[in-house]
Amino acid sequence: MDRILRGACAFGQSGGPTAVINSSVYGVIKAAFDEPNITRVLGAAHGIRGVLGDDFYDLGKEDPYELSLLPGTPSSELGSVRYKLADPEQNDKDFVRLLEIFKKRDVRYFFCIGGNDTMDTCEKISRYTNNAGYECRVIGIPKTIDNDLFGTDHCPGFGSAAKYIATSCMEVAKDARVYDTGMITVMEIMGRHAGWLTGSAALAAKAGSGPDFIFLPEAEFDPEKFFDKIKTHYEKTGNVFVAVSEGIRDHNGKFISEYFAGMISEKDAFGHLQLGGVAVNLAAEAKRRTGAKVRGIELSLLQRCASHLSSKTDVDEAFEAGKAAVEHAVAGETGKMVAFERAGGKNDYSCKIKLIPLSEVANLEKKVPAEWITPEGDNVTEEFIDYVMPLIQGEPEHVLENSLPRYARLKKFRV
Numbered sequence: 001m002d003r004i005l006r007g008a009c010a011f012g013q014s015g016g017p018t019a020v021i022n023s024s025v026y027g028v029i030k031a032a033f034d035e036p037n038i039t040r041v042l043g044a045a046h047g048i049r050g051v052l053g054d055d056f057y058d059l060g061k062e063d064p065y066e067l068s069l070l071p072g073t074p075s076s077e078l079g080s081v082r083y084k085l086a087d088p089e090q091n092d093k094d095f096v097r098l099l100e101i102f103k104k105r106d107v108r109y110f111f112c113i114g115g116n117d118t119m120d121t122c123e124k125i126s127r128y129t130n131n132a133g134y135e136c137r138v139i140g141i142p143k144t145i146d147n148d149l150f151g152t153d154h155c156p157g158f159g160s161a162a163k164y165i166a167t168s169c170m171e172v173a174k175d176a177r178v179y180d181t182g183m184i185t186v187m188e189i190m191g192r193h194a195g196w197l198t199g200s201a202a203l204a205a206k207a208g209s210g211p212d213f214i215f216l217p218e219a220e221f222d223p224e225k226f227f228d229k230i231k232t233h234y235e236k237t238g239n240v241f242v243a244v245s246e247g248i249r250d251h252n253g254k255f256i257s258e259y260f261a262g263m264i265s266e267k268d269a270f271g272h273l274q275l276g277g278v279a280v281n282l283a284a285e286a287k288r289r290t291g292a293k294v295r296g297i298e299l300s301l302l303q304r305c306a307s308h309l310s311s312k313t314d315v316d317e318a319f320e321a322g323k324a325a326v327e328h329a330v331a332g333e334t335g336k337m338v339a340f341e342r343a344g345g346k347n348d349y350s351c352k353i354k355l356i357p358l359s360e361v362a363n364l365e366k367k368v369p370a371e372w373i374t375p376e377g378d379n380v381t382e383e384f385i386d387y388v389m390p391l392i393q394g395e396p397e398h399v400l401e402n403s404l405p406r407y408a409r410l411k412k413f414r415v
Helices: 021-033 047-052 064-068 093-105 116-131 158-176 202-206 223-237 278-290 312-330 382-392
Strands: 007-013 038-044 056-058 107-114 137-142 183-189 213-215 239-245 293-298 336-343 350-357
Touching: 007 021, 007 047, 007 093, 021 038, 021 064, 021 107, 021 312, 038 047, 047 093, 047 107, 093 107, 093 116, 107 116, 107 312, 116 137, 137 312, 158 183, 158 202, 158 239, 158 312, 158 382, 183 278, 202 382, 213 223, 223 239, 223 278, 239 278, 278 293, 312 336, 312 350, 312 382
Parallel strands: 007 038, 007 107, 107 137, 137 336, 183 239, 183 293, 213 239
Antiparallel strands: 038 056, 336 350
16 A cells, blocks of 8 residues: 555544544544645535535535534534444445445544444444455544443543533532431443443542442442342431442343333344343332432433533643544555553553454444452442543633533535
């Protein structure tokens, strides 16, 4: 493969948004603008659907100031999507169309920003274009608040979500203990198979105001033991605050969500069950068993769009991931994902960027190590806290207008 490849750069955002995904976009845009061999920078509207529909935005026409506000703008500014590409060996319809669009727009650099399923999409595109003899350098840029991408120490988006969760837990813990009568509070936090986000609630307890118990999907959840534990603690202290992952499951692997009739039936494009309702239903059952006042709280979308509590470390690393993707692609790399490698200890954290093959990432999940969960399965260890703490550090500059956040206002000029 020649080092010099001239052509357009295109990128798409996929999956659930984060507080910093647009920072990665800005990293791609800045690096691409600085590269003389990249002739045009195109953003796909709603990820891969935009590519297949030949629906692109010309980022070169945007106001540079508006682009500079992207790192502080939450959600996916160009739109996201959940769309599963078939295996090209089984059904190449989408890939034939994609290659047609790439040739039409002279796309020679393509970047996918997303999580597990997005890396699967990225790997398929890289493999297909290579087999078709069309030179296009494809690089995946990690993004997921779930922090479950294999091969990288952590994922852009996780640090800011963890910071929001920890802060919210501290605030809720204060509010839940304000009255002279007791209360049982159950907070539901995102995490289908991996408990990184839910475990981050432990940072609140470490700061002196957080959950009494934390339950992750990696540890078997026994409903009867759970209610016994809650009742005992309530009778002893008069207050209980519990953080649970949406994906907690019993010894048979059955989601606790499924215990509640009608709560779980829909699936997304990738076949994932739509979870939810755990906190409300566990709280209701706790009330039935104890007679206590209860609160079931679901953070839902708030934990992934709270840019006002984003971590500077997270914002900066997200930008560097986007920038590195372009630089490595221009240098000749393809079929890889940008990843982070941690250096130093808890008091001198730093990380460097590396590349790993997409084939080693796609459809794999990184879960919380068993040794970072307490033997009782109702909390996390100091090792977990030491892992997360450096990722939530720093306060990015927040641009305000009339004391409200000033987000990017792109014109989105269609190609």
